[in-house]
Amino acid sequence: MSELAKLKACTTIGELARLLGFQAKTLGYIAWGTPSAAKYSTFNIPKRSGGKRTIHAPSPQLKLAQGKLSTLLQACEKEIEEDLGVKRTVAHGFKLGRSILTNADVHRRQRYVLNFDLSDFFGTINFGRVRGFLIGNRNFRLHPDVATLIAQIACHEDMLPQGAPTSPVISNLIGNILDVRLSKMARAHGCAYSRYADDITMSTSQPDFPNGIATKVDSASKWALAKEVEQAVAACGFRINHAKTRLLHRRSRQDVTGIVVNRHVNVNTDYRRAVRAMVNNLCSTGTYHREKSIVVADDTTMVSVDGTRPQLEGMLGFLLQVERYRQSDELPPPTLSSTELLLHRFLFFTTFASNDKPVILFEGKTDNIYISAAIRRLGASYPLLMTPGSKDLLVKLLPHTKTRERIFSLTGGDSPLTSFIASYRENYRRIKAPKGAKPVIVIFDNDKGSNAVIAAIKKHYKLDMPNGTQYLRVYDNLYILLTSIKDPTANHCIEHFFSASTLAKTLSGKKLSLSNKKLKDDEYGKAWFAEKIVKPYYKDIDFSGFSGILDPISEIIQNHAP
Template structure:
């Protein structure tokens, strides 16, 4: 059985002295919060770590968390997987049951995170230290680089249980961060949907009942992480395309909107379509023309 990793291992791997490690732990009291608008109205509070702590968290992510094998059903915050690969798993489904966790990161407890570090072969004080480094006020902060990876590892047992449940009922199961999707070639009965909810709750997770929805293609394409899925085709939802079009028109008039921000918003469009569809291409070209003219 491998020996537990101690503080010396941590210092060498992350290139930090013991005093510096303790100084970084003190920085966990210096998070600041920002209010970010939600797509459907309201605001989300995000806790942002100070720069030195965030840089250290990136090292923790790179050297301690990235090498874990993540379940094939998981598509969020996994290298080589994304919203498109997530939606593509359901491209020929006729029905989908889509659920969201309630305040996913906020319900992660200290014992859950400590279990992750023990999987990394740490023990005792090292487990306590690393847990302090990645948590804020007793939960996972959305603004920390480590949080998505920690969340995926916290959900490992749940993903295994739900994957087996799906296989037993001829379902396809995937998860993208806090969104769970179960699809079927025909339909999912109310009894089956109830069993899914009970399985998630029995594993200790809390669902948001307002965001749970059952969709069938007879009522339109299946909406999976912002992508419309129907008859083997993937498209961005119409409302999302129209919002992007309006954003491009606004960016052409507003010089404070950077090209980097525009390209970032269009990244998923190119991911899904390969290139910009005509309805977005023209306003994007107008944006580029206005920026070229202003540079003269």
């Protein structure tokens, strides 16, 4: 039975409670027994356009119920769209696979772009509208008692609260009525239509913007929505914020939900320049400032505040998200884009030059799992690696990620790490801010592959690694560490730190192969060993052999001085 069918089959509070995974008594108390003042905590945040936005954050228990209800309603919404044959919805807010980018993409390369907002979007959807919709809508037709309970869980002070998990999906369900009317009206006048929450956009490439949608009201380029549009919005129970109605010609910068759409989806130049300046300041001084909106006496003002690294990483991530969306149908170019180069500089600074913990990079993708498990098992003997009496590691074990693979070419193996080491000095010298307080340790298996690494170090840094040593300080805070003492005849990999009994464990009758060659039918590889044996059963594994790598790591950390 589908989720929608299950919901429609509910006729009592108890049946809805069971569908949501609650006892009837518990869900009833959440909805009606909890005092209104205890259900939410309220605070204000500034709007970019000025003024403030009131957020109602639900209590943990209410949030849990709303989260489960939201998941159920989203499944119902998806089922309804599939049954109706909807392939591309016009609503892009709060929907899986939709975003401000997909919303903006609808309006690329148009002569005219019209934007207008709905006023107090969530606030206009009250208890009665929610309950009435669930009872009367032909796709739901819920039992009145069930509809009442859903509305009670979802509403606060007779409206959908901004901050509740249920508000987005319910607003989309009810807003769909408006979308049907306005999209039909837009098509009739040769316009494209989309909605992102309370932001509505229509666009066209006709020589003149259709008067049936909006008209120019004076010489100051102000535009007013047509009476038919106003009436359609009002008939659906919403209000228009007339102060935000604007028509953008292709000769000016056209933006939709903050995304420029003149030629292709893009970020406006001012934002990109601001982010670049912040990265430059961070890498030059160790700090940067950003503009922040604050609410003072019910008004919004901009102030300059110290920015954090996560905030700047988020801004860079947004730039990269827009760029990758634009290139989604293409293979990544062989060289880094300007955005990726900017991200490279930021990540090199925050991850390697000005890292707050010692950083460890690995040759193999499974090595991270081994070392993490070993430190957790032997942590009491290594206070520089793990806080005594805690599970918090004092080192950062750098995992392999798609972004890191692309930005630093760290795809695993010794060759990419060799290139990383060869270019480290050049990248490091570009950083003018304080740096090098914590070491960066690159671990290699002591086998033939490490010979290329040592040769590259000799070529680029004029340094030799004598036989009988296990690690070498390459440049400032950069070190290489072999899994065993350097010996021309050595063939040692990190898995050799495990006991013979651990390496002998079988999976589905298959034995472990440490070779990088194609596995035989009766063999399993390092990835399975790490994921299916080491990670789940690390508490039962003998890690005493890992002192051979944890000891020199601790020694490097203890002796490192900038």
